């Protein structure tokens with residue numbers, strides 16, 4: 001008989017063993033016992049091995065899955081192909097003696113690895129920046145995703161001379177792409193290296209100025225595209241080309257603020273697109289002016305009549321505040337806000353002269369208050385506020401028609417805080433006139449008006465005790481004394497004669513009939 005070839009189970013092996021032990025013959029029994037014991041050992045081991053292998057395999061499989069999936073995911077993620085970016089804060093066309101190049105390097109996925117900037121000039125590449133960024137580890141990419149690159153380029157230090165050049169930029173990220181080198185974005189652009197500052201030639205020889213008044217400077221600038229103008233202490237009054245046929249000639253109306261005396265410093269400044277700047281002095285004399293000290297008594301009747309008009313404009317938490325406190329808020333905060341709005345309306349300048357000849361004063365009117373009057377406000381015998389009056393108050397008969405002081409374009413025609421119903425006219429090249437406290441406005445924004453056209457009627461809107469016109473003039477962003485602009489002699493000496501002289505010299509130098517473009 002042949003033994004079954006299949007491996008017995010531990011249970012069947014045990015029963016076989018028990019059956020043999022029941023036979024006679026000790027030797028045979030021992031042999032059988034020995035053989036059977038070996039069989040049992042083998043079958044036990046095999047059975048146990050099989051029993052252990054299954055969970056082990058599962059465990060290994062689980063471990064492999066647990067490691068392999070994130071690993072694969074990480075590899076896929078870290079093999080991303082999104083390019084890093086380099087964005088300049090403002091376009092670069094020209095680089096001067098000193099130029100600060102600013103830009104943002106970004107890489108949202110793998111993070112930044114390296115930023116490199118160079119200039120190719122006269123066949124030689126000069127590396128200006130080569131910056132590397134730290135990594136968070138092999139699997140985790142770069143530590144920095146966004147970096148402001150601010151690089152000061154000094155032409156001298158880098159041996160750059162004037163002429164055409166190429167600006168080269170490259171940024172790498174921490175992706176595994178490129179056999180581990182990362183994604184790289186590379187760009188190059190043409191630039192001009194220009195280290196020569198513009199030259200200013202001031203053509204107006206004298207500037208006889210009044211504190212609180214206006215002036216005109218005419219000058220030539222050697223290169224186009226400059227930002228230029230007259231600097232008066234901390235205020236800058238831009239100059240414009242376009243008045244003369246020669247585009248290199250600029251005119252700049254400027255103001256000596258009422259609070260700037262004869263010691264104020266004046267100069268003409270220009271900056272070219274490369275950032276090269278120059279500054280030149282001009283001959284000037286500032287006549288000091290002493291402005292009137294005035295006292296205004298605030299009555300309860302005035303407060304009761306006027307304060308309701310400002311209720312909506314007042315940002316007072318306690319609406320039950322006393323009338324005098326409301327007045328103080330109007331006189332301080334609303335005055336400031338109204339002046340800011342006015343100056344904002346005068347920001348848009350036109351390089352065109354609308355006006356011609358002296359400005360019109362409100363006909364048949366009495367002057368009630370002057371420019372830069374320093375006012376004290378008395379209430380029940382106590383000074384409650386102090387302000388400076390930045391226009392001239394003119395009173396005629398109630399609701400008199402108000403003429404446009406000169407040709408211009410309406411830039412503002414609406415209610416404005418302490419000035420009530422207000423019109424502002426743009427006369428070109430930074431000069432504006434303003435009309436406040438009107439009872440009616442007869443013009444709309446952008447309308448072009450002629451000298452003498454009725455733009456509205458006098459009234460008491462805003463912070464006005466009686467019917468009058470608040471007339472003001474603005475040069476750039478500064479209130480100036482309107483008296484100068486009503487005076488034909490002042491306009492002749494300080495404006496028109498200067499302009500005519502340049503036109504004449506242009507004609508003489510060109511030998512042809514030249515003229516001003518807008519006059």
Ligand SMILES: [Zn+2]
Nearest residue numbers: 391392393470
């Ligand atoms: Zn006034």
